[in-house]
Amino acid sequence: MSRFRPNATKSSPARAHKSEWFLRINPLGQLPVIDEAGLVLRDTQAILVYLASRYDTCETWYSRDDPCLLGQINQWLAFADDITRTASAARLHAAMFYDLDVESARAGAHRLFRILDEHLWFGEQEDRAWICAGTHPTIADLACFPYVMLSEEGGFRGRITRLFGAGAIVSTYRGIHRYAGDLSGRSRAAAGTRVIWPTAGTSSRPSPRADAR
Amino acid sequence: MSRFRPNATKSSPARAHKSEWFLRINPLGQLPVIDEAGLVLRDTQAILVYLASRYDTCETWYSRDDPCLLGQINQWLAFADDITRTASAARLHAAMFYDLDVESARAGAHRLFRILDEHLWFGEQEDRAWICAGTHPTIADLACFPYVMLSEEGGFRGRITRLFGAGAIVSTYRGIHRYAGDLSGRSRAAAGTRVIWPTAGTSSRPSPRADAR
Numbered sequence: 013m014s015r016f017r018p019n020a021t022k023s024s025p026a027r028a029h030k031s032e033w034f035l036r037i038n039p040l041g042q043l044p045v046i047d048e049a050g051l052v053l054r055d056t057q058a059i060l061v062y063l064a065s066r067y068d069t070c071e072t073w074y075s076r077d078d079p080c081l082l083g084q085i086n087q088w089l090a091f092a093d094d095i096t097r098t099a100s101a102a103r104l105h106a107a108m109f110y111d112l113d114v115e116s117a118r119a120g121a122h123r124l125f126r127i128l129d130e131h132l133w134f135g136e137q138e139d140r141a142w143i144c145a146g147t148h149p150t151i152a153d154l155a156c157f158p159y160v161m162l163s164e165e166g167g168f169r170g171r172i173t174r175l176f177g178a179g180a181i182v183s184t185y186r187g188i189h190r191y192a193g194d195l196s197g198r199s200r201a202a203a204g205t206r207v208i209w210p211t212a213g214t215s216s217r218p219s220p221r222a223d224a225r
Numbered sequence: 226m227s228r229f230r231p232n233a234t235k236s237s238p239a240r241a242h243k244s245e246w247f248l249r250i251n252p253l254g255q256l257p258v259i260d261e262a263g264l265v266l267r268d269t270q271a272i273l274v275y276l277a278s279r280y281d282t283c284e285t286w287y288s289r290d291d292p293c294l295l296g297q298i299n300q301w302l303a304f305a306d307d308i309t310r311t312a313s314a315a316r317l318h319a320a321m322f323y324d325l326d327v328e329s330a331r332a333g334a335h336r337l338f339r340i341l342d343e344h345l346w347f348g349e350q351e352d353r354a355w356i357c358a359g360t361h362p363t364i365a366d367l368a369c370f371p372y373v374m375l376s377e378e379g380g381f382r383g384r385i386t387r388l389f390g391a392g393a394i395v396s397t398y399r400g401i402h403r404y405a406g407d408l409s410g411r412s413r414a415a416a417g418t419r420v421i422w423p424t425a426g427t428s429s430r431p432s433p434r435a436d437a438r
Binding site: 066 | 290303
């Protein structure tokens with residue numbers, strides 16, 4: 013992916029993503045955007061679909077030959093957007109004092125985490141290692157997990173990332189705990205896939221997409 | 226598609242999509258959902274991706290061999306979701322007195338329609354007949370247009386569908402006007418594609434997805 017030259021668009025405090033020059037690139041005033049030889053794409057999930065379809069020679073991250081899996085992946089991409097609108101919104105409020113209904117955002121995030129948690133817990137019972145069916149991670153994993161892992165920054169009372177610390181911790185989200193613990197601690201036996209997840213505290217500010225308001 | 230047996234889930238006034246039995250199918254409490262031989266899929270756009278990938282033998286509605294087009298389609302699927310959250314929310318308020326900030330929803334819808342309108346207007350200049358590049362409509366067209374066409378029911382001051390009536394009407398959304406007028410009035414020379422769009426007044430109540438709150 014070194015063919016992409018990053019363009020650091022400061023969302024905070026400059027709010028460059030709302031400036032006139034940026035709105036000509038993305039009239040929605042949201043980050044991220046990619047521009048590859050004139051193909052300008054906005055929307056995190058659309059960009060993931062494009063990059064995986066174009067550059068994943070194994071065709072496992074977005075399995076275009078498997079309609080059932082495609083449907084599942086897109087279902088969880090939509091879920092990732094819901095996480096952005098709730099957990100990441102809470103982070104924006106906590107980190108940058110965005111004026112929004114933070115209690116509602118936190119409650120929404122917890123509701124989503126419970127759904128994801130249950131999905132992962134059942135997945136464990138069925139030997140499903142990833143969010144979607146199959147033996148490989150997909151862009152659904154890439155889309156959902158960063159914001160789950162960073163959600164502690166949204167000021168949740170029951171922290172997510174504490175679940176991954178040492179000691180006997182009663183896990184609110186047991187499925188997420190197991191899954192993310194596996195991901196961050198060990199490499200998985202999946203076609204040499206190595207995924208580096210962010211953890212709360214390593215990001216100095218909410219990520220670009222979450223700034224897109 | 227006759228293999229699907231519809232299950233009429235009354236969202237209003239029964240709010241069956243929030244009932245215990247339905248939450249076991251979709252814990253998000255949203256419509257629509259499909260269940261095909263055990264594959265349960267939620268989310269309108271994910272369902273479109275699945276149906277097109279599985280049943281479109283021409284592979285034009287979701288062109289899986291064209292990464293650039295896939296990226297574009299997914300970008301506009303996300304845009305369709307934004308339309309649902311604004312224009313359709315306004316319809317819910319107008320038709321069923323949903324408690325929401327309707328002025329904000331209407332303003333958001335107008336902002337989106339302006340973006341779509343400009344995109345379509347520029348498309349005209351470039352001989353692009355559909356939302357995305359290429360010679361065929363895609364599921365992006367299917368996703369975006371129904372709610373644009375029905376948005377009048379959201380109580381907009383400047384109606385959308387009046388633009389398609391007889392007489393000299395100053396069109397606020399010239400690109401949308403032309404595009405949708407073509408779609409509803411005439412068949413297009415696109416591989417025998419015939420698309421039937423809803424028009425305001427033909428639906429007695431907001432469609433299932435919009436009820437998903």
